[in-house]
Amino acid sequence: MxxxxxxxxxxxxxxxxxxxxxxxxxxxxxxxxxxxxxxxxxxxxxIAAINWENTVNAMKAVVADPDTTTFSDPLEDIEAAAAAAAAAGGTLDSVYEVQVGGAGAGYAIKVVASGSQGNIEMMVGVDSENVVTGVSIVDNSETAGIGSKVMENQNGVLDQFIGKSAADGTLAVGTNVDAITGATVSSKGVTAGVNAALAAAGAIG
Missing domain, CATH: 1.20.5 (Single alpha-helices involved in coiled-coils or other helix-helix interfaces)
Incomplete structure (x- = not known):
């Protein structure tokens, strides 16, 4: 060696x-x-900061006066609201209190409903009288050019929900909601989401 x-x-x-x-x-x-x-x-x-910014933008899109409105952190005690949303045909994701001048003025409610190609995530504004103040699509997988017409609010299809409330009864395409031609399933999905948000708001009180 x-x-x-x-x-x-x-x-x-x-x-x-x-x-x-x-x-x-x-x-x-x-x-x-x-x-x-x-x-x-x-x-x-x-990532958390970007997600919160996107959430705030979605909430601002569904309130009457975004410039004077602030939002709480997500509410924690939402079990009853989640059950009510599920019974109405949607899934409750999160709830934020809408505040104007420091006083509660309703809720911004994120819900998920089924569309033609998958889930539709949406934010629904509901005022203190349980009346819809706006609907904004957060994410979706709907078919481009058909279902996407609903997601993009063509012909004001999302705006028609403004002013609707639980007092109008269950919202339904063909009864008190108009659908986009060729995108009936997508329209029904959004309608289910709005019903779920109204039910959740009613359960919170």
Whole structure:
């Protein structure tokens, strides 16, 4: 065995060398983990800020006077509202109190309903008298050029819900809601979402 090989084996088996290598690897792992954690926290905060900004924009789109309106954080005690929304044909996502001059003036309610190609996520504004103040589509998978006409509020299809209330009874396409030609399923999905929001608002009181 050559002198070079013997020297390498001696270095490899040297406890001090092994300890030094172990410590180096440990420190490297700690530094990398800390950096990844920092990046994750910064990224998570940015994503949360963007999501909240998008939520606020959706809420502003469904209130009468967005310039003088503020919104609470999501309400926590919404079990009864969720049950009411489900019974009305939709899924309750979140509820925010609408405030004008510091006083409660209704709710901005995010609900999910079934469309022709998947879920329709929507924000519905409901005032303190349980009357719809606006409807805004947050996300959807409806067919471009057909169902998307409803999502884009063509012919004011979303605006027709403004002024509707629980006093009008269950909203239904063909009865008290007009559908976009060729997009009946999408229209029914949005209608179900509005019914769910009204039911949720009624359950909150």
């Amino acid at each position: 050559s002198t070079e090989v013997k020297t390498k084996e001696k270095v490899d088996m040297d406890p001090k060398y092994i300890i030094k290598l172990t410590v180096t690897l440990f420190v490297t792992c700690v530094v990398v983990a800390a950096l990844l954690g920092l990046v994750d926290n910064v990224t998570r905060e940015k």
